[in-house]
Structure formats: C-alpha cells, structure tokens
Amino acid sequence: MKKVCLILLIGIFMLPVFAKNNFHFAVLSDRSGGVNHEAFKMVVKDINNLHPDLIVTVGDLSDNALKNEYKKAMDVMDKFEVPVFYTPGNNDIVDEKTRKLFIEFTGNKPYYSFEYQNTHFIVLDNSTAESYEDMEKKQKEWLKNDLKENKDKINIYVFMHKPFWADNVAENKNDKMHSLFKKYNVDAVFTGHWHQYAHNEYDGIDYYLAGSSGGGFGKENVDLGKFYQFLWCKVDHDRLNVSIIKAGNIYRDDLVNIQEEKLSYKIVNELIASNGKYLEEEKSLHAEIKIENATQKTINKKLYINSKDNWIIDTESIPVVLKPAETFTKKIKLTKKGNFYPLPEMKFVYPFGRNKKIEYNRGLNIKPKVKIRKSNNQPEIDGRIKKSEWPKEASRFNEFCNNYGQKSQISKTEVLMTYYEDNLYMAVTSYESDVSKIRADTKKRDGNVYNDDSIGILISQNPYKIYQTYINTNSVIWDALIDLEKQERIKSWNGNYEHAVKKYDNRWVMEIKMNLSDLNIDKNKPFFFNIRRQQKTKNKSGFLTPNWKYDSGGYVEAKFE
Known part of the structure; x- marks a missing residue:
C-alpha cells in the first residue's frame, strides 16, 4: 500500500513540473524596408488569434529609425495581449540617439536575456554591426558570461536581427559566434533582415531566417519563402517545433455560423x-x-x-x-x-x-431545346457509325461546357441521337490524340466506371426519378436509378441496355440502345437529358449543359418528332 501511495504522490507532484515545460511563442519579423503596414497588421491579428504565451521579434519594426514609424508600429503592437520581447534591427537603431528611441518605445534594452518556464532566451543587438567581430566588446563579454551561467538550461534560444550565420556557418567558414553557441549548448538561433525564410541545422543548432512580417520582398514566391509570415514555435520540454504561418490564413472559430x-x-x-x-x-x-x-x-x-x-x-x-x-x-x-x-x-x-x-x-441557365428525329432504319449497336443507320436529320451535339457554362477543354466530342420504334439511340465519338493513354481500369459491371475515361448519361421525364449511366472504353457499364422522393440511389437497378464500344487510331466510339419503357419515358411528352465526357488524359470533363446534378430542370429539353 505504501508503494502505491508513493507512486501516486510522485505523479501528483510531477504534473505541474511537466505542465510548465510546454508553451508556444511567435516570432515576428521585419516590418520595414518597403513597409506594407496592412500586411503587418494582418500578421499581428493572426498571431493574436492563436494566443501564444509570448512573442519575440527579430528586429526592424521602425523604418529608417524614424519616431513616427516607431509610433505606427507600436500602435499595432499594443494590440498584443501577451508579453512582447523586442530585438533591435538596422532600421530601429542607427546611432546613439535612435538607441534611446528603441528603449523608449519598446521598454527593452538593446541586448538582454530572460527566462520563460524551462527556456532561456537571449536577445542580441547587431543592428549596427556587420559581423560578430564588429559587435561591441561589452556586449560580447556579456553574452559569453550569460551563456556560461545558463549552459545547463534545458533550452537556450538566441535572437538577433542580421543572419551572421548565413555568410559564415553556411559557407563552412570558421565562426566565433557559432563556436560560442556550440560550446554553451545553444539550441536555436532566430534572425531576420533578408525578408525571406530559410532554415538549416549546423552542429545540432537550428538556425532560422524568418521571412517578412510586413517589409518588402518583391514578387511573392512561396517556394522560396517569400511571403508575409511569422513563425509559430511550440516548446515541448526539450523539443522545439517551428511552423511557418502565411499571413491571412488564421481565422477565429466564429468565422462562420x-x-x-x-x-x-x-x-x-x-x-x-x-x-x-x-x-x-x-x-x-x-x-x-x-x-x-x-x-x-x-x-x-x-x-x-x-x-x-x-x-x-x-x-x-x-x-x-x-x-x-x-x-x-x-x-x-x-x-x-x-x-x-x-x-x-x-x-x-x-x-x-x-x-x-x-x-x-x-x-x-440557358437550356437547349431540341427535337429527336426518327431513323428510317434500326441502327446496329457495334461501335460503328453507319450513314445508312444514322440519318442526316439525327440530332447532333458537338459543343461541351464546364460546370460554369464556359467552353470545355476536352478534345473534340460528337453526339448523335435518334429513335426507332420504342428505343432511343445514342452514339458518342470521343477523339483522343493518343488512344493508348486512355484509362479504363474497371472491368466489372457497376464497378467504378465513372473513374475511367467514360461517357456519362443523365436522363429523366419524371423530375423525381433520374436514370444515370456511365460506360467506359472496356464497354463496361455502371447504372443506377436516383429516386429523389426517397432520397436514395438504387444501385441494384440495371437498365436493359444494348451497348458497344470500339477504339480507332484517334478516337473511340460508344453506341447505346435504351428502351423507353426502361426509362419510364412517354414518347408523347418531353424528356430531359445531359451527357458528360470524362477525359482522364486531360483530367477534364465536358457536359452538354453545366448542370451535372440530379435536377433535370437544367438538362437539355427534348421532344420526339
């Protein structure tokens, strides 16, 4: 019993410790250098919506170290509801006068360190330096002492504006700052200045170049990390996970009700x-x-x-x-x-x-209204369109559209329709530049024919009952009855159709004979239909009308002549 109690007590006392080693922080990057103030406001809004535990900047909030630019930036920064720690950039500090301006507006010294839970944060000032060697001796001595005192911390993250690492460490050159970081167990370094994202790992240290949070960068290029952004960082005990968030892509949960x-x-x-x-x-x-x-x-x-x-x-x-x-x-x-x-x-x-x-x-929504003319001879269903069987007067369709009523990008497609006695006949010629590339994976009836190169048919006379059919180049058929009153698709329904498909060098032809009684069509009344060609070689579809839905009111209206 004592052992159980001891284990429980250990668990109880350790829970708060683990809870304190898990938090989120955001890295806000450059606003200046071709300021887009609206983009900057959007980034700030996005960060606020994510509710981080703290925010650290990597410099260049002002522009040309001007007081009015500081004020404009800080008016936006004041919207943050969590602590913000500022790093000076070359557009924030240019001389001793603007150094005081930085302190006045941010409340931070140009370089300093702080603790948050299990993590030690170091902020450096390289605003007026072009290399580690150029940085003032006093700051470098402070950095070395700070690192030495905190080398056993679980996490150590360093923030500075200019990416000195990009020209030295990344080029396999000796770098005193990197050696210092390596010696004292720095885990990650965050920088800005270039308005473009990059990340590399050297000797176990993650180096980040945060892209623009409002500064100019020319033309957007996501592949090159050139877009308005911020870094979202999750600390889970001794692990750091960093994500790049593109501005304008964070929304509150009440976006839409x-x-x-x-x-x-x-x-x-x-x-x-x-x-x-x-x-x-x-x-x-x-x-x-x-x-x-x-x-x-x-x-x-x-x-x-x-x-x-x-x-x-x-x-x-x-x-x-x-x-x-x-x-x-x-x-x-x-x-x-x-x-x-x-x-x-x-x-x-x-x-x-x-x-x-x-x-x-x-x-x-303009629907064609057509007449289906009678054939003097019964067409033979064999995939061959014979002039003797398909009269010149047969209804012909050769214009296909997309779902929005624009001209479809499918290859040339021609439809013929006629009737003989109590049967409706359709012939569809689908041209293809390379017939060998046609996709036809389905070989069993009522399989996924609609995923192949295929011809689809929707036909109806009763608006609550729609008959749907797909036929692929293997001459395999999928069909179903859509009962809109019962709100169900009756897959077990099979049309008593006669159909055939034949391939040629530059096209394939589908012919089908559909008995009107199977479709519950009264020859003396109008009926409605739509035809679809799925061309997988182009990943495109074309329709006789844009309405490829279970709504016959948007189909071609037809009447037997």
Whole structure:
C-alpha cells in the first residue's frame, strides 16, 4: 500500500513540473524596408488569434529609425495581449540617439536575456554591426558570461536581427559566434533582415531566417519563402517545433455560423437564378433573372451581364434594390451570333450575415431545346457509325461546357441521337490524340466506371426519378436509378441496355440502345437529358449543359418528332 501511495504522490507532484515545460511563442519579423503596414497588421491579428504565451521579434519594426514609424508600429503592437520581447534591427537603431528611441518605445534594452518556464532566451543587438567581430566588446563579454551561467538550461534560444550565420556557418567558414553557441549548448538561433525564410541545422543548432512580417520582398514566391509570415514555435520540454504561418490564413472559430453557411448555399443554388430555353431555329430568346432577398437588410447592388462575341444581350447593367423578403425579376433578350458556349455570365454581389458576401459569377441557365428525329432504319449497336443507320436529320451535339457554362477543354466530342420504334439511340465519338493513354481500369459491371475515361448519361421525364449511366472504353457499364422522393440511389437497378464500344487510331466510339419503357419515358411528352465526357488524359470533363446534378430542370429539353 505504501508503494502505491508513493507512486501516486510522485505523479501528483510531477504534473505541474511537466505542465510548465510546454508553451508556444511567435516570432515576428521585419516590418520595414518597403513597409506594407496592412500586411503587418494582418500578421499581428493572426498571431493574436492563436494566443501564444509570448512573442519575440527579430528586429526592424521602425523604418529608417524614424519616431513616427516607431509610433505606427507600436500602435499595432499594443494590440498584443501577451508579453512582447523586442530585438533591435538596422532600421530601429542607427546611432546613439535612435538607441534611446528603441528603449523608449519598446521598454527593452538593446541586448538582454530572460527566462520563460524551462527556456532561456537571449536577445542580441547587431543592428549596427556587420559581423560578430564588429559587435561591441561589452556586449560580447556579456553574452559569453550569460551563456556560461545558463549552459545547463534545458533550452537556450538566441535572437538577433542580421543572419551572421548565413555568410559564415553556411559557407563552412570558421565562426566565433557559432563556436560560442556550440560550446554553451545553444539550441536555436532566430534572425531576420533578408525578408525571406530559410532554415538549416549546423552542429545540432537550428538556425532560422524568418521571412517578412510586413517589409518588402518583391514578387511573392512561396517556394522560396517569400511571403508575409511569422513563425509559430511550440516548446515541448526539450523539443522545439517551428511552423511557418502565411499571413491571412488564421481565422477565429466564429468565422462562420451554421445560419450563414446554410444561407450561403441557398444564395448560390436557389436565391439567384436564371432560366431560358434556346431553340436552334430561333436565334433569339428571352431569359428571366430572379433574385430573392432572404436577409434582414435592404440589398442595393448592380447586376452585371457579361458576354463574349457569340451572344448579344440587350442590357449589361441592371440596378437591383430589394427590401427584406422581396423578389426581383427581370427579362433580358439574348441573340446567338456564334457558338452556344461560352454562355453569358451573370455577376452579382449578394451581402448577408455579419458583413459577409457571396460573389456570384455563373453562366446564365440557358437550356437547349431540341427535337429527336426518327431513323428510317434500326441502327446496329457495334461501335460503328453507319450513314445508312444514322440519318442526316439525327440530332447532333458537338459543343461541351464546364460546370460554369464556359467552353470545355476536352478534345473534340460528337453526339448523335435518334429513335426507332420504342428505343432511343445514342452514339458518342470521343477523339483522343493518343488512344493508348486512355484509362479504363474497371472491368466489372457497376464497378467504378465513372473513374475511367467514360461517357456519362443523365436522363429523366419524371423530375423525381433520374436514370444515370456511365460506360467506359472496356464497354463496361455502371447504372443506377436516383429516386429523389426517397432520397436514395438504387444501385441494384440495371437498365436493359444494348451497348458497344470500339477504339480507332484517334478516337473511340460508344453506341447505346435504351428502351423507353426502361426509362419510364412517354414518347408523347418531353424528356430531359445531359451527357458528360470524362477525359482522364486531360483530367477534364465536358457536359452538354453545366448542370451535372440530379435536377433535370437544367438538362437539355427534348421532344420526339
């Protein structure tokens, strides 16, 4: 029983010790040398959101050691809620007068040391020196004595502005400062000045060059560590873990609430809408635009319609003023002058929530309306498109788009559609520069055909039942019935289709025969469909309409002639 009690007591008394050896600190780098004060404020805000235990700078808060620049910087630094320890840089101290200015604004001496939990921190002043040898003798003697007195500390971290190590230690040259650090068990050295990140380890000492926290660096290059940043450091007993945090990428946990999230989805998918139907024999159409205000504030914005040369629109800018719960509607006239895609784009900034906004930018929802013509001969399903079986009058589609109504980047693709008796026929020719690179891994029915080079089909007459099919170049099929009333995908459903695929030198052809009764399609009523080509060699997809969703209202509208 005594042994158990002893173990428990040891555990109880050791817990606080371990708790004190675990903390976080942030390293704030240069603000000056081409000051971007807004970027600096963003870095400070990010650090505050992470709630470190302390912050250490590596110099250059002021610019040209000017008093007004000190004041501007310190006005931002005052927002920190934890202790800040300042390191002087060459833009902070240039002479004895500005040395006093540094002390006045920061409350720190130019060089000093302090303790935090199990770690000894040393701050050096190399603001006016170009090498360790140039540093004043008094400071070097102080450094040696401080290191000697604290050499047995679990962690020793050194901070200074100029990276002397980069020109000596990194070049395998003798370096007195490095030798001193090595002798007295320094674990890490943090520097700034170059406005670009770097890290190396020499003789067990981690050397860090912190990138800019607001100072200029030319063009951003993440691969070279040239971006606004700070270092986030975790001390776990005798271990140091350092991460580079890019400014503007830290957010509070109340960034978005669930009401805002749901409304943002609704804005894009329901509250802003457009609708128009295009008949090939008619070059012009009218599209209706609708915007609903589901917020508690009046919306007063402009709606913009932008178009390429293939569409002419009668208006490009429409003022929208909407009180809460009101709906705005407007009809616009469009005339097709060239290709169907790209569609005219509708742009609107929808404000909502706590000063949030959705920048809506999508193609107008213009759906082709087509006639499916009858074939005089029954097409043979063999992967060969014969003129005798596919009439000249067959419906033809050769324009594909992406999800936003822009022209798709897939290779040339042609679709033919016809019907014979109670069957719908489709033939899709997919051109490919190198057929040998086609991906077709799936070889079993209802396998992951949709991950291969494939043709996808969505077809429906009842808006609550959608039939989905994919066929790959192995002629393997995946199909399912989507029951929107039951909110389920019935994978066990199989269409009684006849299909074939044939590869050629520069293309592959898919033909399919679909019985209308399998699809619950009444030949006397309109039906809706969309076709997708997945081209894995380009990692691209193309659609007949942008709406590749279980919503037949956005598909091609078709009627049997």
